[in-house]
Each structure stands twice: as C-alpha cells, then as structure tokens.
Amino acid sequence: MSAALALVARDVxxxxxxxxxxxxxxxxxxxxxxxFAFGIGPEPQALARVAxxxxxxxxxxxxxxxxxxxxxxxxxxxxxxxxxxxxxxxxLLVLAKCLAQWLTTALPLVVVSPLVxxxxxxxxxxxxxxxxxxxxxxxxxxxxxAVGAALAVGARKGGALLALIVLPLxxxxxxxxxxxxxxxxxxxxxxxHLFLLAGLAxxxxxxxxxxxxxxxRQASE
Amino acid sequence: xxxxRYASPANxxxxxxxxxxWAAGGAALFLAAGVWSGLVVSPADYQQGExxxxxxxxxxxxxxxxxxxxxxxxxxxxALVWRHPLAEVAGRAIAPVGAAFTFLCLVxxxxxxxxxxGTWWVWDARLTSVLILFFVYLAYMALNAAFDEPERGAxxxxxxxxxxAINLPVIKFSVDWWNTLHQPASVTRLDAPAIDPSMLAPLLxxxxxxxxxxxxxxxxxxxxxxxxxxxxxxxxxxxxxxxxAERT
Amino acid sequence: MMAAFLDMxxxxxxxxxxxxxxxxxxxAVSVSSVRRLRALERELAEAEGGRDPHS
Numbered sequence: 001m002s003a004a005l006a007l008v009a010r011d012v013x014x015x016x017x018x019x020x021x022x023x024x025x026x027x028x029x030x031x032x033x034x035x036f037a038f039g040i041g042p043e044p045q046a047l048a049r050v051a052x053x054x055x056x057x058x059x060x061x062x063x064x065x066x067x068x069x070x071x072x073x074x075x076x077x078x079x080x081x082x083x084x085x086x087x088x089x090x091x092l093l094v095l096a097k098c099l100a101q102w103l104t105t106a107l108p109l110v111v112v113s114p115l116v117x118x119x120x121x122x123x124x125x126x127x128x129x130x131x132x133x134x135x136x137x138x139x140x141x142x143x144x145x146a147v148g149a150a151l152a153v154g155a156r157k158g159g160a161l162l163a164l165i166v167l168p169l170x171x172x173x174x175x176x177x178x179x180x181x182x183x184x185x186x187x188x189x190x191x192x193h194l195f196l197l198a199g200l201a202x203x204x205x206x207x208x209x210x211x212x213x214x215x216x217r218q219a220s221e
Numbered sequence: 222x223x224x225x226r227y228a229s230p231a232n233x234x235x236x237x238x239x240x241x242x243w244a245a246g247g248a249a250l251f252l253a254a255g256v257w258s259g260l261v262v263s264p265a266d267y268q269q270g271e272x273x274x275x276x277x278x279x280x281x282x283x284x285x286x287x288x289x290x291x292x293x294x295x296x297x298x299x300a301l302v303w304r305h306p307l308a309e310v311a312g313r314a315i316a317p318v319g320a321a322f323t324f325l326c327l328v329x330x331x332x333x334x335x336x337x338x339g340t341w342w343v344w345d346a347r348l349t350s351v352l353i354l355f356f357v358y359l360a361y362m363a364l365n366a367a368f369d370e371p372e373r374g375a376x377x378x379x380x381x382x383x384x385x386a387i388n389l390p391v392i393k394f395s396v397d398w399w400n401t402l403h404q405p406a407s408v409t410r411l412d413a414p415a416i417d418p419s420m421l422a423p424l425l426x427x428x429x430x431x432x433x434x435x436x437x438x439x440x441x442x443x444x445x446x447x448x449x450x451x452x453x454x455x456x457x458x459x460x461x462x463x464x465x466a467e468r469t
Numbered sequence: 470m471m472a473a474f475l476d477m478x479x480x481x482x483x484x485x486x487x488x489x490x491x492x493x494x495x496x497a498v499s500v501s502s503v504r505r506l507r508a509l510e511r512e513l514a515e516a517e518g519g520r521d522p523h524s
Contacts, residue, residue: 147380147384151364151377151380151381152364152367152377154368154373155364155367155368155377156367156368156369157363157367161360161363161364161367164356164359164360164363164364165360165363165364165381167356168353168356168357168360168385168388168392169384169388169392171353171392171395171396172391172392172394172395175395175396175398175399176395176398179398179399179402182402196395196398200391203391207384207387211380211383211384214301214380215377215380218373218376218377218380219373219377252495256488260488261474265478270478270479270480271477271478271479271480271484272480272483272484274477274484274487274488275483275484275487275488278487278488278491279487282491317498318498321494321497321498322494324494325490325491325494328487328490329487329490329491332483332484332486332487333483333487335483336480336483434495434499437499438498438499438502441499441502441503441506442502442505442506444506445502445505445506445509448506448509448510448512448513449509451513452509452512452513452516455513455516455517456516
C-alpha cells in the first residue's frame with residue numbers, strides 16, 4: 001500500500017515539476033474545441049445543440065493522447081521490470097499509476113471544461129451535470145486507457161494503435177455522460193445516467209487493473 | 222523440452238486432415254441449398270417484398286460475427302491460461318474471417334436499410350453494435366500484428382480479446398440505451414419478420430453453411446499459422462547455427 | 470420469368486449486390502487462405518529439404 005502511495009506521490013511530483021505535458025493536453029482540449037466552432041459556425045443555437053457532445057468527445061480525445069507515455073516511459077528506461085517484479089501486487093501499482101495519471105491530466109481537464117463549455121454556448125442548466133459527469137466518467141477513461149497503454153507497450157505503431165484499442169471501450173462512457181447532461185438541459189433528472197456512469201467506473205475499477213497487469217507481465221517477459 | 226507443445230500441432234494436423242473435407246463439403250452443400258431456397262423457392266415477404274432475401278445473408282453474417290468472436294475469446298483464454306501454442310495461433314488465424322463476416326453484415330445491412338429506411342445508414346441499435354464489434358476486430362488484428370515477435374502479439378491481443386468479450390455486452394447495452402433515448406417516431410428495425418417456415422429453411426441452411434465454411438477455413442488458416450511458426454523457428458535455428466559456426 | 474427473377478420485384482439493385490458481395494467474400498477468404506497455406510508448405514518443404522529431418 002505504501003509502495004503504491006509512494007508511486008502516486010512520485011508521479012504527481014514529476015508532473016508538477018514538468019508541467020509542460022499537462023499544459024499541452026489542456027491546450028489540445030481548448031484548441032480542438034475551438035476547431036468545432038469553425039466547423040459548425042458561430043450561431044449560438046447551432047453550437048448549443050452540440051456543445052455537450054463536443055466537450056465530451058474532445059475531453060475523451062485529450063485523455064486518449066495523454067496515455068501513450070503512461071507505461072512507455074517505464075518500458076524505455078527499464079523500470080517496468082522493477083514494477084512487475086516489485087513485492088507489492090502489480091494490480092495495486094497499476095491502480096496507483098492510474099490515480100496519478102487521472103490527477104495530473106483528467107482533473108485539469110475537468111477544471112477547464114466550464115471555460116470550453118461557455119465558448120460553445122452550453123445551456124446554463126448543464127454545467128453542474130457536465131462537471132459531475134466528467135468527474136464520474138474520466139476515471140473510467142483513464143482506467144480503460146491504462147489497459148490499452150499496457151497492451152501497446154513496445155508496439156511498433158504506438159499512437160494510432162492505442163486509439164484503435166481504446167476508443168471502442170470509451171463508447172459507453174460517452175453515451176451515459178452526454179445523456180446525463182442532455183437530460184438536465186431538458187429539465188429531466190440526470191440521476192439514472194449518472195448512476196450508470198458510476199457503475200461503469202466501478203466496473204472499470206475492477207476489470208482494468210487486472211487486464212493492464214496481465215498485459216504488463218507479458219510485455220516484460 | 223516441452224514435448225506436449227510439439228505434439229499438439231501434429232495432432233491438430235491429423236484432426237484437420239480428417240475433418241476438413243467434411244466441413245468443406247458440408248459448407249458447399251448447405252450454401253448451395255441456401256442459395257436455391259433463399260433466392261428461388263422461398264416467397265417474398267408480404268411487407269418487405271423481395272428485399273427480405275437480403276436477410277438470408279445478413280442475419281447469418283451477424284450470427285457469425287459474434288460466433289467467431291466467441292471462438293477468439295475462448296482461444297484467448299486458453300492461450301493465456303495454458304500457453305497452448307494452438308490457441309495462440311488460432312486467434313490470429315480466425316480474426317480476419319470474423320472481421321470479413323462483420324463487414325458483410327454491415328454492408329448487407331446497409332443494402333437492406335436503403336429500401337426500408339430510404340437511406341444507406343441509420344444509427345439503428347443493432348447495426349451500431351455490429352459497427353463497434355467491427356472496430357474491436359480491427360483493433361485485435363492491428364495489435365496482433367504490431368510486434369516484432371509474433372508471440373508478443375499473440376499474447377497481447379489475447380488479453381484484448383478477453384477485455385473485449387467482457388466489454389462488448391456493456392457496449393451493446395449502452396448503444397441500446399442511447400438508441401431508445403433518440404428513437405425517432407417510427408423506424409422499421411432490420412429484424413427477421415415474423416418467421417414463416419418457408420423463410421426459416423433458407424435462413425438455417427445459410428447459417429449452417431456459413432458455420433461449416435468458417436470451420437473449414439479455420440482449419441486451413443490455423444495450419445498455415447503453424448507452418449509459419451515452424452518456418453520462423455527454422456530460420457532462428459539457422460541464424461543461431463551460423464553465429465555459432467562463426468565463433469569457432 | 471427469368472427477367473422477373475432478375476428484377477427481384479424492383480429491388481434488384483439491393484438484393485443482388487448483397488448476395489454477390491457475400492459470394493465474393495466467401496470466395497476471397499477461402500482462396501486466399503488455401504493459397505497461403507500452399508505457399509507456406511512449399512517454403513517449409515524447401516527449408517527442411519536441405520537438412521536431415523531428424524536433426
């Protein structure tokens with residue numbers, strides 16, 4: 001347990017010391033959302049109609065592109081083998097890596113999302129649910145993403161392969177999250193969708209550490 | 222030396238030698254029967270007219286897309302638990318066949334949907350799920366081919382096949398949920414209409430024909446993968462032998 | 470009679486492509502699989518031909 005916490009602390013400290021990576025992800029988030037405004041046109045009604053979907057899809061892609069270094073850095077400098085051979089269970093260490101990844105990339109996205117939502121004319125009734133859906137949904141994105149990142153360690157064509165593996169797994173998260181926000185904009189209760197999103201997070205939490213650990217074990221053989 | 226690792230491919234060769242002609246012959250027989258009864262004997266549907274004949278290839282293709290994936294998942298579990306060499310190559314051998322059936326299901330669904338819906342693509346819950354399944358097949362094949370050592374690709378993609386098998390029901394549920402939220406007033410689903418016995422015969426004949434076809438092709442493709450692994454091993458041995466000869 | 474069959478009640482443009490594509494995919498998958506197996510087996514026979522099979 002303490003080994004896992006130490007790993008979280010180390011990764012977060014590393015990310016704080018070199019904030020460029022986090023800032024790049026945030027910049028991608030804002031710029032990609034801006035592109036949608038150019039693609040759709042500046043009419044507030046047109047943008048408001050698709051704002052939820054754009055914020056969520058772009059946040060999802062930002063999570064995706066932050067993944068490729070998750071285990072690859074360790075694989076390159078050889079510390080992945082130490083991680084696999086460490087006395088602490090690998091599943092716990094994977095969970096620690098995911099927590100650090102979520103704190104340093106997904107959480108900043110959640111913080112910035114209201115700004116992007118404002119630019120896209122999101123209905124005022126949607127903000128609270130948007131934040132709730134991002135807080136409940138991004139852990140699943142990070143966890144499923146960790147499985148993909150672990151599988152792609154050492155592969156010849158990293159980035160596009162990772163997207164191909166991970167994006168189908170992201171479909172349910174996107175569906176329930178957008179449904180929650182749209183429900184509260186329409187004046188309905190977002191709770192059933194948020195419950196499903198939370199259930200998905202629990203599902204990811206139980207499945208992903210084992211799958212990612214299995215992938216890492218065979219990668220370090 | 223793990224002798225069982227070498228014994229099982231030899232057994233497989235014997236088994237496939239014996240069963241392949243039966244599977245291939247049966248496939249040809251049932252497919253011919255399916256074509257005849259599906260295109261000529263069976264009547265047109267009173268609602269969907271002659272377009273219902275697309276069902277006889279669309280629905281069996283949809284079944285095969287799931288059946289082949291189930292086979293891949295079982296092979297993946299066997300590959301990870303027992304390190305069985307046959308199971309390791311099986312996934313790689315049959316995945317393209319499954320992807321081909323999934324693609325066929327999507328295209329025939331589109332061809333069926335155009336006269337039914339008036340458009341080539343509708344985000345119908347079932348077609349959308351099949352589309353996601355197609356993406357999973359693509360991811361599996363890409364991951365399998367992404368490593369320099371084929372064994373790495375086999376094991377990594379086996380993990381992905383199992384993750385996909387657990388996730389596909391969740392994805393299916395979420396797509397159904399999404400579809401009911403956005404259900405337009407009335408859309409005819411691409412469904413087998415209330416099945417009349419005259420339609421059941423070609424449907425079953427095509428389904429059995431597709432299944433036997435898959436079995437026959439799987440035998441051939443797994444054999445090819447085993448031969449390729451043997452070639453790889455020979456090449457390695459030769460390189461190692463040359464290196465040893467240079468050192469002395 | 471034959472023309473009516475080919476016309477498929479006016480849906481020929483949908484029914485026939487669906488069946489022809491099915492046929493094309495089945496043929497392509499089986500032919501490519503058998504060809505690949507033959508080529509690899511030939512290669513293996515050549516690779517093993519030069520050596521003592523019991524080594």
